[in-house]
């Protein structure tokens with residue numbers, strides 16, 4: 001019995017209740033972080049057990065230590081202590097689903113080979129009982145040779161019992177290779193360990209058996225995260241080891257797995273029994289409906305509709321409230337502090353930037369609330385099952401649907417939601433194409449351009465050209481996303497082939513406290529991690545639009561030609577300031593670059609400022625055209641846009657071709673710093689957001705160029 | 715008569731005969747081992763994935779995985 005503080009790792013298959021147990025043990029004493037350099041999250045917390053403060057690590061869900069996925073590799077590396085900054089755990093709690101013992105115990109037998117103390121938690125006892133499965137923990141404990149505790153993680157007293165068991169643990173290391181490899185496999189392992197792994201690699205001692213078994217089964221070593229010498233010697237030893245197994249009558253690829261399952265079969269056939277049930281289980285009956293060929297997609301569509309109703313409409317009042325709060329707060333600060341640069345920085349830079357971060361919260365929280373409920377109940381896997389056939393046709397994954405659809409509201413929660421996609425490649429592709437979905441920030445820009453330049457001709461009696469253009473822009477976004485996914489699927493390396501094998505977990509009621517806690521966590525991660533970047537960029541944008549400080553010269557109407565302006569100026573100071581700021585100058589500098597797209601310097605300024613958020617474009621144009629805020633309705637802006645003439649040519653500055661080109665540009669370009677920030681956070685590198693910015697903006701430029709050149713020559 | 719899981723159109727109980735193909739380890743690890751009973755539950759709207767029950771739990775397999783599993787009625 002230990003009074004020392006321990007590092008305790010929770011390991012188990014996905015959906016076995018690890019997070020629930022982790023939350024029950026740690027309460028609020030936990031934090032999430034990304035593992036450095038990769039996309040997998042790490043959850044660490046502390047728990048007081050038997051008067052001692054222990055460190056608890058919740059490892060990513062894994063079916064096997066013979067990792068096929070990044071998550072599994074992280075779990076494995078942490079357990080063998082080869083993960084940087086993390087010592088070998090003093091105790092591994094293997095969480096298994098009692099209603100699905102055999103498959104769950106597979107991982108348990110692997111963890112038992114790592115030379116660290118193991119305790120087996122038979123979780124979901126209530127579910128097993130409901131299925132008519134009865135298990136004798138003592139018999140399991142005897143056959144495996146590790147302590148076993150049967151609990152239901154939802155039950156408070158069971159958690160206490162678990163804590164009791166942990167504090168009583170004598171931290172004994174289980175007998176190695178308890179599952180009993182046959183002689184030839186044992187011989188092959190020893191050969192490999194003694195002749196190559198031990199002398200020529202830095203594989204930690206605790207991992208040697210598992211690594212030897214992996215090498216025998218795979219027949220080669222690919223990019224292992226170890227250093228090794230004498231590659232040739234390694235290869236020939238692996239070959240010799242495999243031959244030994246074959247001589248003993250085994251198939252090197254399968255023999256280990258089969259032996260483990262044989263061993264497990266013996267354990268469970270003694271220790272558990274099923275009172276046979278004839279009637280279909282609740283899960284089967286629900287599945288008959290929700291995965292039905294016709295009803296399935298219909299139900300999924302309804303669920304999606306409901307979610308969008310929530311993130312579009314229900315989130316709006318909260319977003320308005322947040323907006324109001326920050327505007328009022330900004331005004332208050334502006335009026336309270338002495339005028340000057342600090343005041344401007346605080347109000348227009350910091351507070352506006354913070355407001356721009358917090359405004360996303362309602363949508364993120366709503367979306368993740370639904371996602372956690374759908375995941376927790378087990379429906380999400382069904383939705384993926386139903387949609388997978390459709391999505392694989394376009395190079396995506398069944399689980400891409402919810403994130404992509406969320407993209408119609410806003411790319412930020414959508415990109416965060418891609419974490420439900422396990423496969424790294426599918427996940428990255430979904431993230432990379434998601435910003436093409438027409439998010440709500442594009443609406444004001446589309447609305448302005450359509451109202452100003454697309455005639456409201458009626459077509460087929462009920463449709464207007466304006467309405468069709470709107471619809472067309474949405475479809476355009478979807479088509480581009482699909483095309484981009486299709487291309488990326490061909491470009492991106494497959495990496496290690498991960499077979500698509502998805503478990504459909506039994507339906508359960510989610511634990512509400514966990515749903516709320518996880519939802520809140522997502523919000524916190526967004527605010528603290530993406531928020532930093534967003535506020536920083538906001539301040540830079542504020543600086544570009546506010547400096548250098550210029551005073552509007554007092555001009556009489558007649559000497560107004562001074563700056564070769566395209567409009568007759570009854571200009572206000574804000575407009576003057578913006579036009580002479582860095583952003584304004586930059587807008588002029590890039591004019592030659594954007595001219596082939598039909599854009600002038602005014603739109604150029606808008607393109608720069610709208611990096612804060614796409615809808616800022618409209619506000620910027622309002623400022624440039626000196627529309628007083630009070631009467632700054634888009635109708636006035638609309639008139640000004642339509643009537644704007646180029647002073648040199650006398651031609652209108654904007655045409656239908658310009659409008660279409662601009663809308664296409666907004667549909668395709670990556671012009672949203674918050675998206676960049678969240679992609680950085682979710683992929684944990686600047687590589688992906690940079691690639692996204694470059695490819696989307698290039699595509700936008702090219703498409704707008706083509707559209708404008710064709711449009712203006714018709 | 716042994717057939718591949720990918721060719722089975724209607725639900726029913728089968729016996730796993732053999733797992734073959736380039737990456738069989740994961741299928742084995744998930745408990746799809748020769749000699750075990752496998753129930754085909756249903757297919758998704760476009761034919762794949764296929765949902766099966768094995769060792770008491772439900773699994774969804776794409777066509778490429780179903781092709782690796784040889785079963786017998």
Ligand SMILES: Nc1nc2c(ncn2[C@@H]2O[C@H](COP(=O)(O)OP(=O)(O)O)[C@@H](O)[C@H]2O)c(=O)[nH]1
Pocket residue numbers: 012013014015016017018019020021061123124125126127151152153154375376377508509510511514
């Ligand atoms: N009935 C029941 N449900 C549980 C139990 N433990 C966890 N759950 C539920 O099972 C689902 C998956 O649990 P979670 O902790 O997210 O699993 P993880 O993927 O292993 O972290 C959640 O809906 C939990 O509320 C249990 O002992 N009994």
